[in-house]
Amino acid sequence: MEDFFIANFANFNPSKVTYLEHLKRNLKLAVPVMITQAGQITVNLVDNFMVGGLGGRFDYVVDEQLGKTALGAVSLGNSVFMMALVVAFGFSFAISPLVAAADARKNKKEASQIFAHGFLLNMILAVLMLSILELFCPLLYKMGQPKDVIDMSIPFLRIMAWSMIPIMIFQTFRQFSEGLSLTLSVTIATIVGNIVNIVMNYGLIFGYLGMPRMEVTGAGWGTFIARISMMLMMLLMLFTYKKTKSYMAYVRFRKFQINIFRQLIKLGIPTAMTAFFEIFAFAGAAFVSGYALSESMEDIQSAKTNLAAHQIAISLASATFMMCLGLSVAATVRVGYQLGLKDYKTLRSAGLSTIFMAAAFMLICGVLMVTFRYDLPYLYLDNPEVIALAGQLLIIASLFQLSDGIQQVTLGALRGMQDVVIPSVITFVSYLIIALPLGILLAIHFKMQAIGMWIGLLCGLTISAIMLFLRYQKQTKKLIYENTRIPACR
Numbered sequence: 001m002e003d004f005f006i007a008n009f010a011n012f013n014p015s016k017v018t019y020l021e022h023l024k025r026n027l028k029l030a031v032p033v034m035i036t037q038a039g040q041i042t043v044n045l046v047d048n049f050m051v052g053g054l055g056g057r058f059d060y061v062v063d064e065q066l067g068k069t070a071l072g073a074v075s076l077g078n079s080v081f082m083m084a085l086v087v088a089f090g091f092s093f094a095i096s097p098l099v100a101a102a103d104a105r106k107n108k109k110e111a112s113q114i115f116a117h118g119f120l121l122n123m124i125l126a127v128l129m130l131s132i133l134e135l136f137c138p139l140l141y142k143m144g145q146p147k148d149v150i151d152m153s154i155p156f157l158r159i160m161a162w163s164m165i166p167i168m169i170f171q172t173f174r175q176f177s178e179g180l181s182l183t184l185s186v187t188i189a190t191i192v193g194n195i196v197n198i199v200m201n202y203g204l205i206f207g208y209l210g211m212p213r214m215e216v217t218g219a220g221w222g223t224f225i226a227r228i229s230m231m232l233m234m235l236l237m238l239f240t241y242k243k244t245k246s247y248m249a250y251v252r253f254r255k256f257q258i259n260i261f262r263q264l265i266k267l268g269i270p271t272a273m274t275a276f277f278e279i280f281a282f283a284g285a286a287f288v289s290g291y292a293l294s295e296s297m298e299d300i301q302s303a304k305t306n307l308a309a310h311q312i313a314i315s316l317a318s319a320t321f322m323m324c325l326g327l328s329v330a331a332t333v334r335v336g337y338q339l340g341l342k343d344y345k346t347l348r349s350a351g352l353s354t355i356f357m358a359a360a361f362m363l364i365c366g367v368l369m370v371t372f373r374y375d376l377p378y379l380y381l382d383n384p385e386v387i388a389l390a391g392q393l394l395i396i397a398s399l400f401q402l403s404d405g406i407q408q409v410t411l412g413a414l415r416g417m418q419d420v421v422i423p424s425v426i427t428f429v430s431y432l433i434i435a436l437p438l439g440i441l442l443a444i445h446f447k448m449q450a451i452g453m454w455i456g457l458l459c460g461l462t463i464s465a466i467m468l469f470l471r472y473q474k475q476t477k478k479l480i481y482e483n484t485r486i487p488a489c490r
Helices: 002-009 019-052 065-093 095-104 108-142 147-162 164-181 183-205 218-240 242-248 260-290 299-339 342-372 382-418 421-445 449-482
Strands: none
Touching: 002 299, 019 065, 019 183, 019 218, 019 299, 019 342, 065 108, 065 147, 065 164, 065 218, 065 260, 065 299, 065 342, 095 164, 095 260, 108 147, 108 164, 108 242, 108 260, 147 164, 147 218, 164 183, 164 218, 183 218, 218 260, 242 382, 260 299, 260 421, 260 449, 299 342, 299 382, 299 449, 342 382, 342 449, 382 449, 421 449
């Protein structure tokens, strides 16, 4: 990591940083992460495209309701699974900065100890989340969703729950590798996982390639097998790359130290909670969007339509959001590095440059989303009612993703400043006090269903973006002011 920064910042005059120079440095950090995120997006999109194609243009079975029901089932299953996954991921994010610090000191033993402790912690979390998901499955029937949707969703969710183990092993390897400034291995493993996922989904969902037809359950098994392949590929490369191989030689699982666990937990909890608040709001949005207003057949079919449209729109919005995570990582690294140099003016401009880049990127994506709002949903399924509603939701999505991109990258910048407590409070209020209750009120009480829920999300995310941006402005100005004051004469 130290060599990386020397190469990028040597002979660099911080007092004369232009936004063009910031742009170049931001992209150097963000692009590798964006490529990896693009791979993760591909896995999610493939699942949705193929599941939505059941009973339709991809299938030899003709059933116009099957794709809509299946897409709703995957939406609910993924919503519940992601709540557990982001909590576990939040703790794992503490591994890479600690490994990077040890690597900068050329302390292989310390870095290896952090990896071993992180691996054990992640495995405990994986088993804990797996158990919670298994216990939660029967409760889905109490959530006011159509019964046939839940019948499809529970087997899918149980398979996804067991995939928690390989994905957390992969995530541990990933954070260790990124902490050593090795991102290529993560990209390769993700590409391999994507290929496996596409082939297995095609075979297991539809019953092609000599595989059994399993429909929604097949999507779960395809993802499970893909995650195992990613885990194995990362393991292979850890023992193939010269640098990682030399570190792995020091890994021991016999002696554990409380202080290392404490470090990982202290860094991981605020990040995990911030991510949990947001994913809880979006998971809640899926249940609210698919809530049947009554037990009549008309309202049950309407609930399925709303849930399928929600899944399409959130899948597309998530794709652009995931790309913004690369800029969020760049913001954390750039701001954190300038904090170490105590160059607070460059710190401020570095963070602002990534925020402006995210806003510009999301604005372009929003225009494209509105322009093709009826074409993009057709990639998932060919149900006219679902496509029409998804098109309306994408108009709202084009607005809220601008706020979502700004708040995500601003969170990254604040994390670089080691400011994590107040941002967590801001996200809690924005998501759980404003977005979710307002969405429930509009969706159920005013019977606006998915559109009402998405208006609630738009309001919550916009407030979050504004408050976090003001927090960044205040904190950076405070740093500059406190370190440029002329001492009083005595």
